[in-house]
Amino acid sequence: MPLNILISYHSDYNNTEKMAQAIAAGAKAATDTNIISKQAIHTELDDLVAADLILFGTPVHMGSMAWQLKQLIDKTGKLWMENMLEGKVGGVFATGGGFGGGGGGVEATMISLYSNFLEQGMIVIGFPKSLPGYADAGLQWGPYARCGNHEGMPQSISDSQLIAARSYGGHVAETAFQLLKNPL
Numbered sequence: 280m281p282l283n284i285l286i287s288y289h290s291d292y293n294n295t296e297k298m299a300q301a302i303a304a305g306a307k308a309a310t311d312t313n314i315i316s317k318q319a320i321h322t323e324l325d326d327l328v329a330a331d332l333i334l335f336g337t338p339v340h341m342g343s344m345a346w347q348l349k350q351l352i353d354k355t356g357k358l359w360m361e362n363m364l365e366g367k368v369g370g371v372f373a374t375g376g377g378f379g380g381g382g383g384g385v386e387a388t389m390i391s392l393y394s395n396f397l398e399q400g401m402i403v404i405g406f407p408k409s410l411p412g413y414a415d416a417g418l419q420w421g422p423y424a425r426c427g428n429h430e431g432m433p434q435s436i437s438d439s440q441l442i443a444a445r446s447y448g449g450h451v452a453e454t455a456f457q458l459l460k461n462p463l
């Protein structure tokens with residue numbers, strides 16, 4: 280039985296979308312998967328219910344997640360009432376300008392996504408530092424690509440940052456598969 284993966288993200292300028300694509304490629308290479316990848320504003324509650332593994336990605340907007348993803352999360356109250364997401368696996372990824380070198384709010388953003396997953400009774404999977412790409416775009420929470428320069432201007436996500444996204448995609452898919460599809 281393949282692992283059903285939903286990658287739901289927001290992206291205005293394609294950086295987070297490219298990360299979503301790299302995560303999907305890593306997951307596909309790692310195990311037997313059905314992958315649906317879509318913008319948060321096009322994501323339905325049924326997409327969440329059908330998934331075994333849910334990956335949320337967002338650019339950092341004013342120190343927190345993009346409203347488009349928060350809007351989707353706020354619609355999941357009905358699923359919380361009915362325990363519909365319990366036992367599913369979750370992971371997160373993000374991009375940001377990161378002006379000032381402190382991350383520009385990315386850690387708060389990623390942790391708050393995990394808080395939503397844990398509130399739903401989901402199992403969450405971070406990003407081990409031994410995996411490829413971590414040194415360029417790794418946080419323990421998941422891959423994070425800094426897409427801004429020292430003048431605070433946007434710059435495109437780099438190939439080395441996409442390597443981190445790809446390796447995280449492989450890691451979460453493989454781990455979720457072992458947890459949910461391959462019981463001892």
Ligand SMILES: Cc1cc2nc3c(=O)[nH]c(=O)nc-3n(C[C@H](O)[C@H](O)[C@H](O)COP(=O)(O)O)c2cc1C
Binds near residue numbers: 291296338375383385
């Ligand atoms: C409205 C807005 C607010 C932003 N706020 C932050 C911020 O608080 N921290 C940060 O690191 N980057 C911030 N950025 C930069 C974006 O997170 C960054 O450019 C990101 O890579 C864009 O992702 P996208 O290409 O997927 O849209 C902001 C960008 C916009 C458009």
